[in-house]
Amino acid sequence: xxxxxxxxxxxxxxxxxxxxxxxxxxxxxxxxxxxxxxxxxxxxxxxxxxxxxxxxxxxxxxxxxxxxxxxxxxxxxxxxxxxxxxxxxxxxxxxxxxxxxxxxxxxxxxxxxxxxxxxxxxxxxxxxxxxxxxxxxxxxxxxxxxxxxxxxxxxxxxxxxxxxxxxxxxxxxxxxxxxxxxxxxxxxxxxxxxxxxxxxxxxxxxxxxxxxxxxxxxxxxxxxxxxxxxxxxxxxxxxxxxxxxxxxxxxxxxxxxxxxxxxxxxxxxxxxxxxxxxxxxxxxxxxxxxxxxxxxxxxxxxxxxxxxxxxxxxxxxxxxxxxxxxxxxxxxxxxxxxxxxxxxxxxxxxxxxxxxxxxxxxxxxxxxxxxxxxxxxxxxxxxxxxxxxxxxxxxxxxxxxxxxxxxxxxxxxxxxxxxxxxxxxxxxxxxxxxxxxxxxxxxxxxxxxxxxxxxxxxxxxxxxxxxxxxxxxxxxxxxxxxxxxxxxxxxxxxxxxxxxxxxxxxxxxxxxxxxxxxxxxxxxxxxxxxxxxxxxxxxxxxxxxxxxxxxxxxxxxxxxxxxxxxxxxxxxxxxxxxxxxxxxxxxxxxxxxxxxxxxxxxxxxxxxxxxxxxxxxxxxxxxxxxxxxxxxxxxxxxxxxxxxxxxxxxxxxxxxxxxxxxxxxxxxxxxxxxxxxxxxxxxxxxxxxxxx
Numbered sequence: 001x002x003x004x005x006x007x008x009x010x011x012x013x014x015x016x017x018x019x020x021x022x023x024x025x026x027x028x029x030x031x032x033x034x035x036x037x038x039x040x041x042x043x044x045x046x047x048x049x050x051x052x053x054x055x056x057x058x059x060x061x062x063x064x065x066x067x068x069x070x071x072x073x074x075x076x077x078x079x080x081x082x083x084x085x086x087x088x089x090x091x092x093x094x095x096x097x098x099x100x101x102x103x104x105x106x107x108x109x110x111x112x113x114x115x116x117x118x119x120x121x122x123x124x125x126x127x128x129x130x131x132x133x134x135x136x137x138x139x140x141x142x143x144x145x146x147x148x149x150x151x152x153x154x155x156x157x158x159x160x161x162x163x164x165x166x167x168x169x170x171x172x173x174x175x176x177x178x179x180x181x182x183x184x185x186x187x188x189x190x191x192x193x194x195x196x197x198x199x200x201x202x203x204x205x206x207x208x209x210x211x212x213x214x215x216x217x218x219x220x221x222x223x224x225x226x227x228x229x230x231x232x233x234x235x236x237x238x239x240x241x242x243x244x245x246x247x248x249x250x251x252x253x254x255x256x257x258x259x260x261x262x263x264x265x266x267x268x269x270x271x272x273x274x275x276x277x278x279x280x281x282x283x284x285x286x287x288x289x290x291x292x293x294x295x296x297x298x299x300x301x302x303x304x305x306x307x308x309x310x311x312x313x314x315x316x317x318x319x320x321x322x323x324x325x326x327x328x329x330x331x332x333x334x335x336x337x338x339x340x341x342x343x344x345x346x347x348x349x350x351x352x353x354x355x356x357x358x359x360x361x362x363x364x365x366x367x368x369x370x371x372x373x374x375x376x377x378x379x380x381x382x383x384x385x386x387x388x389x390x391x392x393x394x395x396x397x398x399x400x401x402x403x404x405x406x407x408x409x410x411x412x413x414x415x416x417x418x419x420x421x422x423x424x425x426x427x428x429x430x431x432x433x434x435x436x437x438x439x440x441x442x443x444x445x446x447x448x449x450x451x452x453x454x455x456x457x458x459x460x461x462x463x464x465x466x467x468x469x470x471x472x473x474x475x476x477x478x479x480x481x482x483x484x485x486x487x488x489x490x491x492x493x494x495x496x497x498x499x500x501x502x503x504x505x506x507x508x509x510x511x512x513x514x515x516x517x518x519x520x521x522x523x524x525x526x527x528x529x530x531x532x533x534x535x536x537x538x539x540x541x542x543x544x545x546x547x548x549x550x551x552x553x554x555x556x557x558x559x560x561x562x563x564x565x566x567x568x569x570x571x572x573x574x575x576x577x578x579x580x581x582x583x584x585x586x587x588x589x590x591x592x593x594x595x596x597x598x599x600x601x602x603x604x605x606x607x608x609x610x611x612x613x614x615x616x617x618x619x620x621x622x623x624x625x626x627x628x629x630x631x632x633x634x635x636x637x638x639x640x641x642x643x644x645x646x647x648x649x650x651x652x653x654x655x656x657x658x659x660x661x662x663x664x665x666x667x668x669x670x671x672x673x674x675x676x677x678x679x680x681x682x683x684x685x686x687x688x689x690x691x692x
Contacts, residue, residue: 012039156357159347162410164217164233164248165462172256172342174453175207181423181446188448200274201263207285209256210457213344213411216249217464225473233464237292239301240324240681241481242609246472247292247301252343258283282312296475298468300325316691322612323684344411344454345403356383356405366391367401375404377413377456382406395431396443397421413456422447483595483603483680490591495534495550496631496654496677498597502622503546505565507537507597507630510548513570514563520572521561527554533591535584536560538630538658547573549630558583590635590652594677600656601629603680604673613685616671617660627660631677654678667691 012020020038179185180202189196196203218235220226224246237247259281266273289305301324308318350364361370369387376382382404389399397420404414423443487497494515498506511534515525528534532554540547551560561575605623607614617627635652654677661670673685 007042009039009043012042156355156360157407158353158355159351159405160407160410161348161466162215162248162250162346163462163466164215164464166410166460167212167214167462168344168409168411168413168459169210169212169457170344171208171210171455171457172254172452173208173455174451175205175256175342176452177205177207177450179203179446179448181444183444184446184448187444197269198264199262200265200269202277203260203262205258205260207256207258207452209254209285211252211254211342211454213250213252215462215466216251217462218249222246223472224475228472230467231295231470231472233466234295235292237294237301238609239294239476239481240683241479242603242606242682243476243481245294245301245475246296247294248466250291250293252287252289252291254285254287254342256285256287258285280312284310295467296469296471318689320687320689321684322686324682342452342454344456345401345415346411347403347405348410350387356385358383377404377406380406380408382413392419392421396423397447397449408461409456409459411456412454413459414454416453418451420447420449479679481680483599485593485595485678487594487596489533489594490588493533494528495537496594496597496633500598500601502601503539503541503629505546505548507534507539507548507550509565510537510550510563510570513565514550514561517569518563518572521563521575523557523559523577524550524552524561524575527552527557527559531555531588532557532586533588533633535633535635536630538628540628542626551578553578553584553586555586558586584633585635585637587635587652591633592652592654592678594654595680597629597631597656597677600675600677600680603682604629604656604658604675610682613673616669616687617658617673623658624660626662627658629656629658631656655683 015023020035020042023042024038179188182201185196185199185201185203189199216235217233220229220232222235223229223231224236224244228246231246233248234246235249236244237249239245259279260283261277261279263274263277265271266275285307287305287307289303291303292301293299294301302322303324304320304322306318306320308316310316350367350369351362352364354360354362356371358371358373361368363369367387367389369385372384372386374381375384383406385403385405387401387403392399399419399421400417402416403412405412421443423445487493489496495507495511498508500506511528514521515529518525524532532552534550535553536549536551538549540549545565547562547564549560549562552558557577559575559577562573563570564573601623603609605614605618605621607618617623623629632655633652634655655674656677657672657674659670659672661668663669667689668691669687669689671685671687674683675681676683
């Protein structure tokens with residue numbers, strides 16, 4: 001803070017640039033410029049005429065300044081203290097000076113190599129938390145300031161944060177994506193809504209092309225309050241509860257050509273005969289992905305990705321995926337989000353305010369990095385940074401990156417990525433017992449690898465600094481959109497309460513009919529009447545009478561039954577038991593409190609919350625008859641399991657899910673959605689469209 005008495009010129013000169021910029025900000029002054037410019041502004045605003053005269057006299061002498069960098073090393077135990085004092089990103093903005101400027105800089109003494117660390121959570125710690133929706137916390141650990149200059153050689157610099165209007169075009173070459181193992185293929189197929197249904201055991205994709213990444217600069221019409229002019233450049237965006245925040249929008253596009261080699265099913269997949277490997281060249285792929293990061297918290301609100309794949313025969317498949325927050329699954333934890341979409345690596349989240357110079361090194365989360373030397377990119381001097389993910393290396397393969405960085409770009413201007421994940425590696429000597437157990441429980445058998453090289457082809461610098469962590473008017477409170485979970489059916493209930501008034505035959509009706517009015521479903525009726533419960537249920541209203549597919553479990557048995565509504569009772573259409581391998585654990589103590597299906601349904605069909613989803617699954621304010629709704633309860637495997645030792649892991653989760661399949665304008669569409677049944681937090685939806 002600025003003292004009550006005005007600082008003298010000599011006092012200001014003794015301060016570092018970070019402190020001067022903070023003082024300028026408190027006085028409402030510009031924070032850009034050289035150290036002397038900052039001093040001049042502060043003196044004009046606070047000092048007496050005598051002080052200004054003294055400063056002008058001192059300016060007649062050539063004064064040499066040396067960049068000031070705090071050398072404090074912060075231990076993890078005091079990181080929380082540092083967080084409270086983090087300055088806005090603008091304080092650490094690197095200044096680049098043209099050669100013709102007449103300032104002189106004293107050459108620094110050789111510096112001892114400093115190893116810095118951005119604290120991050122183990123991927124295996126992340127896996128032990130079932131409801132993690134955000135895993136990245138950027139901590140700036142060098143609380144110093146200074147300025148850097150550019151001349152015939154490269155001096156140390158701090159990575160440049162993104163700004164509104166930043167844009168970079170790039171090329172992608174030597175790209176390969178390979179998946180081996182039937183379990184791994186099926187896992188990815190599930191996530192792509194059946195796009196790999198015909199593939200078995202192995203798929204290899206070779207690709208190359210070009211892309212573009214940019215940061216949108218929003219207009220004043222996007223502000224929630226016209227008085228929040230300091231946040232000009234942000235846009236309005238929805239969170240997982242459908243509430244509106246101010247966010248920074250980034251867009252990533254790709255135009256790729258791909259050759260695909262794979263094994264496919266010979267005949268029906270149920271027969272289990274996988275063919276020999278075949279090659280199909282000439283696929284083209286275009287992709288656009290937009291993400292919105294909330295300005296006040298730097299938390300990822302949502303991502304909207306559209307991908308179009310055209311095969312050599314002209315058949316086209318389009319996939320649109322909308323997700324909220326950071327995906328909470330094992331593959332995403334182990335394979336960081338920044339690598340999945342062939343995205344140029346943004347430098348500030350990785351390196352924070354670490355001073356980058358040849359020989360320096362550090363750790364960001366579980367990425368170890370070292371600056372190995374200097375490089376030249378299109379005549380611009382930069383640094384090469386080698387990165388390695390230590391836990392992946394210890395347990396399940398490798399994840400390496402080589403980055404070329406320059407002072408003027410917020411992204412790596414070249415990156416070479418090499419990732420290979422293989423479950424069979426988890427028994428390596430560097431992998432702990434607990435990590436081995438988690439991998440065995442969560443990862444499918446098989447391997448997945450990706451390699452590519454991404455190189456900048458052009459870059460345009462923005463002109464709007466992003467004021468991260470700024471508050472603003474009309475900002476919704478944290479979790480203010482959550483539904484209260486007041487249905488404690490885990491104690492003695494048979495199922496998640498439905499209570500819908502818009503659907504004629506609810507799950508409540510179906511379960512009551514199974515227990516009281518059916519003879520064929522005797523095993524299910526006895527189970528549900530004597531301690532068993534429904535762990536999964538889905539309706540089908542597309543053929544007139546409503547059907548429910550109800551899966552049940554008790555201490556000894558599990559099974560499923562499909563029942564259909566009738567005028568006075570219900571009819572059993574089909575049923576079967578589940579073998580032990582396919583049966584979930586029966587654990588009432590793990591069933592969380594939930595909302596009702598009606599409460600979740602009302603949220604799903606609200607056009608103010610999720611307008612693009614509502615347009616596809618509703619008609620006249622209700623779910624269309626061919627849009628299903630139901631829920632899926634997941635509990636830990638067994639009581640007294642090792643996972644019970646982890647705080648919170650004995651808790652189950654409830655997801656409300658549904659799908660719709662329809663044909664429109666000559667295209668076949670399929671849509672799947674998922675939303676948390678305990679609080680109404682939207683997970684996301686995937687829509688696939690095809691003309692084949």
